[in-house]
Amino acid sequence: MNLWRELVCAGPLQKAFALIAAAATCVVLLMAGPESFAEEGRKSKRSKYAITADKLPGAVIKILDAKYTGWEAQPVDKYIIGDMHNAGRELYDTNVLRADFDGDNKNDDYAILIRISGRQGGKLLAFIRNKNAVYEEHELAGGGGDFIHVYPKNKEFDYLAPDKPGGEWTHVARMVLNVDAIGSEVYERAVGVHYYTDGKFEAETTGD
Numbered sequence: 001m002n003l004w005r006e007l008v009c010a011g012p013l014q015k016a017f018a019l020i021a022a023a024a025t026c027v028v029l030l031m032a033g034p035e036s037f038a039e040e041g042r043k044s045k046r047s048k049y050a051i052t053a054d055k056l057p058g059a060v061i062k063i064l065d066a067k068y069t070g071w072e073a074q075p076v077d078k079y080i081i082g083d084m085h086n087a088g089r090e091l092y093d094t095n096v097l098r099a100d101f102d103g104d105n106k107n108d109d110y111a112i113l114i115r116i117s118g119r120q121g122g123k124l125l126a127f128i129r130n131k132n133a134v135y136e137e138h139e140l141a142g143g144g145g146d147f148i149h150v151y152p153k154n155k156e157f158d159y160l161a162p163d164k165p166g167g168e169w170t171h172v173a174r175m176v177l178n179v180d181a182i183g184s185e186v187y188e189r190a191v192g193v194h195y196y197t198d199g200k201f202e203a204e205t206t207g208d
């Protein structure tokens with residue numbers, strides 16, 4: 001569960017509700033037992049933004065094959081997937097995204113966290129389909145963490161940042177963007193927000 005984050009982000013009233021909700025969830029889980037717990041887990045659905053690597057356009061796969069021999073989408077850790085299930089969280093289990101990262105109202109852009117020949121420490125890449133229907137590749141700073149997800153455009157979201165460089169992760173920043181943004185998460189530790197503006201990606205992070 002991502003309770004720690006909710007608590008830090010929330011105001012006093014929301015904190016109270018979050019605590020009640022968390023307590024209620026724990027009670028329900030205790031009452032339900034392992035079998036129901038698993039059933040609950042299956043209700044978590046893959047996000048509409050998450051696709052599998054074989055659904056990438058041929059042109060994107062061609063770029064990947066040419067530059068990153070032996071690439072594959074970095075698998076998401078089973079523990080993290082289980083946690084997302086149990087939290088009822090929208091599921092991002094593929095490390096491949098399709099969304100509208102350049103804000104032209106077409107869901108024709110892609111992001112992928114790759115690893116090469118099984119090595120850890122992948123690259124986070126985005127492919128923006130430009131006006132000439134050509135995919136422009138961008139390597140995003142800071143790598144990809146454990147998994148990537150989408151912050152949908154025009155929807156306010158909070159993310160945590162240090163209160164000062166190297167400081168405590170207690171500062172809550174609030175954003176609304178007019179493009180879909182890429183979140184790269186080091187699970188339960190840090191989230192990077194990557195968004196496309198003026199022809200390139202900017203990042204609000206985090207770092208580690």
Ligand SMILES: [Ca+2]
Binds near residue numbers: 101102104105129
């Ligand atoms: Ca687009």
